[in-house]
Amino acid sequence: QKEVEQDPGPLSVPEGAIVSLNCTYSNSAFQYFMWYRQYSRKGPELLMYTYSSGNKEDGRFTAQVDKSSKYISLFIRDSQPSDSATYLCAMSSPPGNQFYFGTGTSLTVIP
Amino acid sequence: DTEVTQTPKHLVMGMTNKKSLKCEQHMGHRAMYWYKQKAKKPPELMFVYSYEKLSINESVPSRFSPECPNSSLLNLHLHALQPEDSALYLCASGPDSNEKLFFGSGTQLSVL
Numbered sequence: 001q002k003e004v005e006q007d008p009g010p011l012s013v014p015e016g017a018i019v020s021l022n023c024t025y026s027n028s029a030f031q032y033f034m035w036y037r038q039y040s041r042k043g044p045e046l047l048m049y050t051y052s053s054g055n056k057e058d059g060r061f062t063a064q065v066d067k068s069s070k071y072i073s074l075f076i077r078d079s080q081p082s083d084s085a086t087y088l089c090a091m092s093s094p095p096g097n098q099f100y101f102g103t104g105t106s107l108t109v110i111p
Numbered sequence: 112d113t114e115v116t117q118t119p120k121h122l123v124m125g126m127t128n129k130k131s132l133k134c135e136q137h138m139g140h141r142a143m144y145w146y147k148q149k150a151k152k153p154p155e156l157m158f159v160y161s162y163e164k165l166s167i168n169e170s171v172p173s174r175f176s177p178e179c180p181n182s183s184l185l186n187l188h189l190h191a192l193q194p195e196d197s198a199l200y201l202c203a204s205g206p207d208s209n210e211k212l213f214f215g216s217g218t219q220l221s222v223l
Contacts, residue, residue: 008151032209032210032211034211034212036214041199041217041219042216042217043115043117043199043201043214043215043216043217044154044201044214045214046211046212046213046214049210049211051210088153090212092209092210092212093209094208094209094210095207095209096209097142097144097159097161097166097167097205097207097209098156098167098209099156099209099212101153101154102153103152103153104151104152104153106151
């Protein structure tokens with residue numbers, strides 16, 4: 001079983017839709033949870049970072065962590081064509097400098 | 112400033128060439144990383160430097176040689192690469208608490 005599971009998609013939605021991206025994990029020691037956006041042939045950009053359980057909101061983006069279910073989500077409201085990218089979840093636990101990535105979900109927002 | 116700067120952005124090299132990738136950060140992070148990423152795959156860890164010392168080497172072939180001259184700089188020296196080494200090479204940095212990771216824009220490497 002992989003440490004982190006993420007549906008690779010692809011996911012295609014109309015402009016203005018609410019997008020839900022999800023990851024599940026198996027290691028209950030994970031404490032830090034990250035979402036990255038990656039455009040083709042570019043480095044991943046850190047979108048959201050959360051510690052332990054709960055919600056965090058930043059503009060059109062909301063990250064949720066449910067540690068009891070080992071499940072994290074990223075919601076994108078009012079999706080835009082510029083949101084078309086691959087979204088990677090990542091998680092870690094101290095110490096150790098190891099980060100565990102999902103395989104990425106490819107999202108296309110159609111104008 | 113949350114920027115990790117990588118140069119060059121693109122690199123084409125022959126199998127007998129020697130080249131170097133460079134990375135710089137000024138966020139005061141004490142952990143710096145090299146990752147390799149193939150198309151449609153997640154980043155794959157190669158090396159980690161913590162406080163300027165190599166702390167993780169993920170059994171990377173010796174044709175890849177990392178160097179950390181100081182706390183802001185990270186290099187990856189390349190020699191006698193194979194075509195299957197063609198990939199996006201990503202530098203990253205983060206606090207030693209392991210709570211988040213910032214990536215550079217990457218070097219797209221092609222080995223002919």
